Amino acid sequence: MAEPDRSPAGLADEFARIFGHRPEGIWAGPGRVNLIGEHTDYNAGYVLPFAIDRQTCVAVARRADRSVRLATMLSPHEVSAAELDEAGPGRPGGRARDWTAYPLGVAWALGEAGVDVPGFEMLVDSTVPVGAGLSSSAALECAAALALAELAGAGLSLPQLAAAGQRAENDVVGAPTGIMDQTASLLGREGAAVFLDCRSGRTETVPLRLEAAGLDCLVIDTKVSHAHADGGYADRRAACERAAALLGVGALRDLAVSDLPAVRRRLDGTAFRRVRHVVTENARVLEAVRLLRGPGPLAVGGVLDAGHASLREDFEVSCPELDLAVEAARAAGAAGARMTGGGFGGCVLALVPHARLAAVSTAVADAFAGRGYAAPEAFTVRPSAGARRLS
The missing domain is CATH 3.30.70.890 (GHMP kinase, C-terminal domain)
Incomplete structure (x- = not known):
């Protein structure tokens, strides 16, 4: 069997095959490596991560209702269905123990931040290893946050999008992580690390x-x-x-x-x-x-x-x-x-x-x-x- 086309064009084609129409766009969020500064972020300390050239891509299109349809290239024959109003802590869509909790959690967190998130269809593909400590979760959260905020016409800053990703992970997925992973994924720069003060939120680019x-x-x-x-x-x-x-x-x-x-x-x-x-x-x-x-x-x-x-x-x-x-x-x-x-x-x-x-x-x-x-x-x-x- 031929390998699937993992390019953005291939992702768009697969989205059209699954959902019957083309996506409105494709967004990418990279994984990250933390050079130094482990378990300091949730202690209001310093970290020095950098975004890497392995990423999660999402193809997304809006729906006219409040429904969500989610699929992944890693399980191409499964489409998960949910409702935006069921996403969030303590709700049927909350604290799901599979990958769909991440985009659903981001949609909920953006809504909590005042964004009028529409129903959507999303196809996910990723080259970030899962469970390896390279922040596959933040890569998905940041790609989803960037896509949903843009499609909703929200003018959120990158730090605000990072906060939405962290809130999704903390409150919906149930992982008590700090802000480092989302910051690295959103603010990464070619050839450089992100020096982040997790108390003030101040960042500096440090060439590597x-x-x-x-x-x-x-x-x-x-x-x-x-x-x-x-x-x-x-x-x-x-x-x-x-x-x-x-x-x-x-x-x-x-x-x-x-x-x-x-x-x-x-x-x-x-x-x-x-x-x-x-x-x-x-x-x-x-x-x-x-x-x-x-x-x-x-x-x-x-x-x-x-x-x-x-x-x-x-x-x-x-x-x-x-x-x-x-x-x-x-x-x-x-x-x-x-x-x-x-x-x-x-x-x-x-x-x-x-x-x-x-x-x-x-x-x-x-x-x-x-x-x-x-x-x-x-x-x-x-x-x-x-x-x-x-x-």
Whole structure:
């Protein structure tokens, strides 16, 4: 059987086959890799993600009623039906445990923001791996938000669209994530990272200069799937909120590394380690921005290594497969490596010199085979533009 045409034209043709007419447009939202700054966003801290050249595309057309029809190229023979008035927390369309909760949640969140969202038909296709920590959910949310806001004639800013995507994920899907993923997907720039202050919402573009430094960004998908709506992520967020309340600060962002000795005396061992990760991770983001603006990305390798150690030991969101991928990549010549994403599975990000790319990929695959783990998938990504209309 021939492979389906995954181009925008092919998506439009498939939309016409399913729904009987052409879409009004095609929009894309990229996945993201977080260079550094993990579990700091919901603590009002700093993050440094970048959009990648793997994306989710949506073909969309308005309907004359309040009905929604949803289909995906990944399951081309299924069309899901819903009503806009049934989308939202606590309603029949709310907290669905399949992919349709994301566009339905975005439609609800836009409506809550005052947008008169019409009924619509949507066909989805994606090259962002699901459950790998590359934010496939935000890619879909941002593509859907951009499309629905435009078709409704709403003049929302990119930060407002990001907020709608986050609200969909928090309130409808039930995943207590911060604003980082949606911001990266919407505000990404070619060749650069987005330095985001999650308290103020202020963003800056930070050139990565990977090509000039002779580096590739290698993503190693361990194939250990995670889901932010499951308990581990929520437990870590709740622990951070409890610690902030006990310490009398608005958020862990308000603490400095120099405060940690005093903090240690007030918290039990586990709570202190959670706080120490967030505080030192914020410092690592600021250090990475300084290094990128100075000596360049080769100097950031040690920051990535320290970030992974903190996620493994203090925040305890790594797993044996992630740790092995980091160790094997570093031993084979990566300049730095760490898990990226919420943890409990997913991907490792490694900065690898061009000449060592094949060797690092092979070393990781051999290490997994030696432990009897499922084969990982390694691929390079490029810092890319944010969500946009394709046609």
